[in-house]
Every structure is written in C-alpha cells, then in structure tokens.
Amino acid sequence: MSVLTLECISQEFGGLRALDSVYLSIEEKEIFGIIGPNGAGKTTLFNIITGIYVPTEGSLIFNGQRLNNVPAYEIAQMGIARTFQNIRLFNKLSVLDNVRTGSYGVSHSGFMAGMLGLPSSRREEKKILSNALQLLELVDLADKRYEYADNLSYGEQRRLEIARALALEPKLLLLDEPAAGMNSTEKEELMRLIRIIREQRQLSIILVEHDMNVVMNICERIAVLDYGRKIAQGTPEEIKNDDAVIQSYLGAGA
C-alpha cells in the first residue's frame, strides 16, 4: 500500500512551470530517492508535499487523505516531517529544546496547563523529554544537548534537523540534501543512520540528494526530475543505465 501518492502535480510560479504533471507513489517503509540537476523542482516538490506551496494542478494523497489546501502545520501533525536544504534550526534554542519543539505537533497540553503546571502537562513534558533524549542519543548529539544549535558544526546541525523531524513521530520523512557539506566519514555515518531510522521507526523516507554514492547506496527506488518533469524512475541499477538520465544528469562515463 502506498503511503503518499502524487497525481499529476504541476506547480507554476508566474510563467515558470517548476513542476510538470509529476506522478509519484511512495510505498510503506521504502527509501525513495529524488535526483536531478539544480532547478529541476526537487525542493519545490518537498514544499508542495509539506504544504508550503499549494500545487497549481493535481492532487496529493497521504494515507487516504487529500493534502491539497491543508495548512503546513496540519500536514506536520498528520505525520509528514522534513529537513531543509538550507538548514533551518532554532538557532538560539538549545539542541535539546530544538528536538523538544519538534514534538509540538504530536503533543496536546494547552498553554494554561503548562503555565499552571497541571499533572497532565507535567506527564507530557516528561514523555517529550525522554523521547528527545532518546533521539539525541540516536543521532549522537546527547552530550551537546545544552549547546545552542548554531554552535554545532555543519554535519551536527544536519543530524539535529533529522532528530527534530523524528520527534514528530512521522510516517513519512523528507530529507532535503542531508549529505550536503559532509565529508565521506560523515556520509557513511549518515547512511547508517538513515537505515537505522527506517528499521526502528518503520517509516518511509524520501531523499533529495546530489551525492550519487549516497543515493545509489541506500535508495530502493529513484525518480529523476529534469526541468520539472519526471524523466525516469526505477531501481538504482536501472537509473544508472538509463540513457535519458545519463544525458541530462549523470553524464557519460558516470
């Protein structure tokens, strides 16, 4: 059964057609890669799925529910979490608070309950804290939990974004260039982390990435976008040998 279905999605900005009739279907517990040259519409696709843009045409269906015109925060509450290409952390909050804020969409205490310290809110806070600590343990940032987020190194900030996204207990996780700016050791670490996350959390992952090594290694299926159009889809082997993809993106000899 597919978790997310995109039917004939198009997005226009003024005269520019950033996405052109894209069909995608993401299966449960799969790691799905999206690749393509710069400006191909990969991040636009993420922004449509997470409700930042409303698609000009087409429909999005997540677990049987239509996502068109659903506000971004509700989509997050429904279980779609993401990271950002240009890291968007809460810089002047501690690492721990970044992750704790991530669970906002799946916690419920009102502001009065928090202000008065009611038992329901205290219980929930305890749960949020223990979840956050677990996640920081998972991404190996537990001993930096009191640092400000902007004091972390680039690779650490990327991992923190993943931890924050996971705090939302998502069914679908969107990773926008998670390996950007990482060295090869960090990339290995990242691939291991992504696999662990999928196993532990039983979720589907969509990955936008330029690093072919990472994409080919961990994705089960890959779609290739070029000028807003999907030009190919298949297993890493199929994509590597696809003529259209080689021409527009991978280049001969890749």
Place this chain on the structure above:
Amino acid sequence: MDAIISQYIDAYYFRILILIGINIILALGLNLTTGVTGQLSMGHAGFMSLGAYTSAILTVHFAVPFFAALLAGALVAALFGFLLGLPTLRLEGDYLAMVTIGFAEIVRVFFLNFEPGGKAVGFSGIPQVTTFTLVWILVIIVIYLNYKLLNSRTGRAMYAIRENEIAAEASGVNTTQLKVLAFTLGAFLGGLGGGLFAHYMFFIEPGNFGFMKSIELLNMVVLGGMGSIPGTILGSIILTIAPEMLRIVQDYRLLFYGALLVILMIFRPNGLLGDVRFYDIKKRFSRKEVKSCQS
C-alpha cells in the same frame, strides 16, 4: 505590611520600588510578544492605557471593587490584544511595528476625547489602593507563570516562531494561533500594569501612555535581552532607576539616558542577559576548576 516596610525605607525609594514592580509586569508582557515570539510591538503603552482607564473608570464611576476592576482592565486590554493580533498576522517586522504604533495612537486620541475619562485634562480622584505589597506579590506571580509558560511546550513553540517560522510550522506549530496568544497574553499584562499604575498615581492622563512610554518599555526588553525573563527584569530595574540617578545632571538627563542606551547596546548587542544561561555559567566555572588542577 506597607506601613511596616515604609518605616524602614525612605518614601522616595519606596515609590521607585513600586514603579519598578509595575514596569516589570508591563515589560514581561511585552517580552512575551516581542522578546519571545518575535512580533515587534511598539504600542504596548496602548494596552497599558486601556487597562488604566478601564479599571479607573470602574472604581471611580461604578464603585467596582479594586481587584475586580484591575482584572476587568487587564481583560479589556487582552481583548484588544487579541483583536489587534488577528489582522497583524500577515504583517512582519517594520509593518507590524507601524500597525502597533497606530493602535497605541488611536487609543491615546480616543482617551483625549473620552468624556468619562476626563478628556485632555486627565482623570483624577482615582483611589490610591495599589500597595507595595500587592505590586510585588503580583510581580512574583507573573514571573512564576511566565517562567512556567516559557518552559512548557507552548513557550518553546513561541521561541521557535521567533527563530524560524517555517521550521516551526514544519514541526506542527500553528503559528497563527500562537502569535495571537502571545499578543493577547502580552496585552493582558499590559492592562494589569496599567491598572496598577492608575491606582498608584491616582491621576492619569493620555500623555502618560504615549509613544515614548511604548519605546521605554521596548527598551527594557531589548536592553535586558529579548526573550529572557531575568534580562527583562534587569532591564526594567535599570531603566526605571536610570532617569532618577541622572537627576544630578539635570537638564542633560535625557541626553545621558540616550547615551547609556547606545553604550549598552554597543557592548551587549544581545542585551544584558540575552545570551547568558545558567548552563554556560556553570560550564565556565567547571572549566576553571579543571585548569587549576592541571597547573
């Protein structure tokens, strides 16, 4: 209680302590809106004015008990905070600042022409029932509730809106709802402070709540450190005392006041306590201990 304290403290200092308390309540309200949630409000005196006039009119003209009037003033201010919060959600930064300035001006001009509020002559004969004890009990309650709120799920989400709105939305935060909440709570405290102010001064006029008062309150938050409760308290204390201390330079008082702000912002651009955390202080001390062991 007040009688006992005033035996030990000079009447002049006693008065300043009460004003510090009122300013702390006002500034903590503005801190919620601007410091924590990052919605620049330059019309906080407007809420103060609403609270002051509402409570004063209720006690003077309708003989409403003081506490009920105080609460009513705060609630009226909160209502206007809520209403002001709604349309301003589409605005950010400078534009939001302009709307809030406009709002405070409308409130000021309204009370300039409002018959039951004494018009431009001012409103006198308000019972002087705000006491030192009452103010400081309220200060402690407000600090405590602020602290609890900012350390809760809601408080963290408010900081998150200031830090990165898109990421906050992606974490499931209904930013619209929380911005309105921040405006409403901030206005409530503004109205509460206004009511206390009116019943302490026993004479108020629209000029008490002009643009300069809004700026003074904003200064307290910025100087102390945006979003920091101890910072806002320190900012309120310094900026309440500073004009008094500067009486020695007489006519040049405002000049020195301005210079003080400029100098402080040069050396502490994030505010006095804006980036100071208990954790950092602890870490600094523990590092020193390690060094002394090695040497």
